[in-house]
Amino acid sequence: MKNQNMKICISGIMLTIFVLVCFMQHEGVDAAREMQHRRGSRVMKETFYPAYGETIPSSLQYRKTSTIFNVLAFGAKGDGTTDDTKAFEAAWLAACKLEASTMVLPKGSVFLVKPISFAGPDCESNIVFQLDGKIIAPKRSGSWESGLLQWLEFTKLNGITIRGTGVIDGQGSGWWSESGTKPTAVRFYGSSDVTVTGITIQNSQQTHLKFDNCQSVQVFDITISSPGDSPNTDGIHLQNSQDVTIHSTKLACGDDCVSIQTGSSGVNIQNVDCGPGHGISIGSLGKDNTRVCVSNITVRDTKIHDTMTGVRIKTWQGGSGSVQGVTFSNIQVSEVETPIIIDQYYCDGGNCQNESSAVSVSDISYQNIRGTYTRNPIRFACSDSSPCDVNLDTIQLQPVHKNDDMGKPFCLNAYGELKTSTNPPIDCLMAVKPSKKQSQYSYDSCKD
Known part of the structure; x- marks a missing residue:
């Protein structure tokens, strides 16, 4: 009887090992590589933040090799008054190191951000900038350098996507009555395979969205909004750019x-x-x-x-x-x-x-x-x-x-x-x- 029980126990252990081996084979090499990536670069774990509950919605389902970087986990307050620029820089620096990573700005937060550059060319490709909250610019005061030409800049990137249901607000009314150089709200420079979708850009200081020296650009399902009498607030500006598609978009502006x-x-x-x-x-x-x-x-x-x-x-x-x-x-x-x-x-x-x-x-x-x-x-x-x-x-x-x-x-x-x-x-x-x-x-x- 004792020997029979021992045989049953050993059989159960072997069955468990067999199931584990099958599971590991099913998960494949991608999971192992992801674990290696995480250990080697010491990135933060995927964040399942309260704004989305316990699971990530379908709009945030990415490949198993992707990693999510929530700006709140990097010190952003998202209260609309605290300067969150440093937190954005830190989150981008982490996301930039991994291909197909995602930098998340969660719904319900308002981020005050000074002029910032999300820059390559040393960044990995196919990074997603998931904007579901709101980004606001500081007003005209001393937050701006003289002669600055852009507020949010994405430069020398390959496969960059901005998407979500959030808002970028340039708070430009303080600029419109003044002469001199005014910044573009969102500028892409020297980038390829660019996608902008879902978001709203409003009240830019000058041009709302600019593509300069870019290739393979897709813009769709976005809204651009500023008053009809706001000066030089072009909706979308293209220069030195090829293979550009703009569709299913609403553009209301002053230029x-x-x-x-x-x-x-x-x-x-x-x-x-x-x-x-x-x-x-x-x-x-x-x-x-x-x-x-x-x-x-x-x-x-x-x-x-x-x-x-x-x-x-x-x-x-x-x-x-x-x-x-x-x-x-x-x-x-x-x-x-x-x-x-x-x-x-x-x-x-x-x-x-x-x-x-x-x-x-x-x-x-x-x-x-x-x-x-x-x-x-x-x-x-x-x-x-x-x-x-x-x-x-x-x-x-x-x-x-x-x-x-x-x-x-x-x-x-x-x-x-x-x-x-x-x-x-x-x-x-x-x-x-x-x-x-x-x-x-x-x-x-x-x-x-």
Whole structure:
């Protein structure tokens, strides 16, 4: 009997060992590597913080190799008055060392943060900045250095994501009445595979969200909000950036909803709600005789309302280079001053000299632009040396108030094709390119 019991005991132990071995095999090498990572770098354990209960919600489910860094665990108070900048720096420094790590700003907390840079290039890739709380900027006082150009900066990172349901508030009202340099609220520089989704950015000191020298950018399901009279508060600003998609986003600001600057190409904007503001703009370009190159831009399936312009291209006299391959399609406008505009005589300040050269504007297509305007339906003010090349198809624009003061379509040095009849009739567009001497600069210069 004793021997039989011993056999049963040994069998039970062997069965337990067998189950443990199977479990370890099932978990695989990833779990072992994660344990090694944690011991080697001495990172903090995953934090299951009270704001989310005992389990992490689906929005925070990551690979088993990821590690969560909650800023509260690094000393942040999240009370809206304590300076949490140092805690943010410490949390980022820890998260930066592990691929696919997550820096968490939990819901219910308000973090006061001074200007800060979340910087690479020594950081690992695919870091997530999970924003479910609120970040606020200090007001104009001595918290800011003179001439500072950005508040929250993400620089030289690969695979950086900002996501969540939280808010970034620049508290910019104290800046708007002042002259001089004002910072951008959120800036990405020299980064690739960038994603921004879910969050709200509001009341920026100047531009809300900027991408400079970035590749492969996705922006979707975000909200940008500031008063329509807040100066120079562009919604999204692009420069020297390629392969950019912006969709399913609401942009309300005091300047351009989207501003596309030199060096930008492969930009796709769709399903955007723009207004108030100045519309969606390419430019201004070519200031101080600079050479610019913008190409392959699409804006479609978009609503623009209560804005100064709808879809606009603006260049300074004296510039060179080109804007080419631009399509505006399925645009619904409502109470927009001038829905369609190309201005190659742009002059911000009203004291500009006449110049002989110009940025070339060619292969511009307008398709299915409909709605109401309050001043002029269309304005093409193009250069003598480099006339605009445009095509229009299904343009239906009605004045909000029908009276004699409402402007009519205006064309200067613009040629192209009317593929359908338009309302109002556009009889000022030339069918044949003018036989004038062209500028020594052309869009070919952008192929160098």
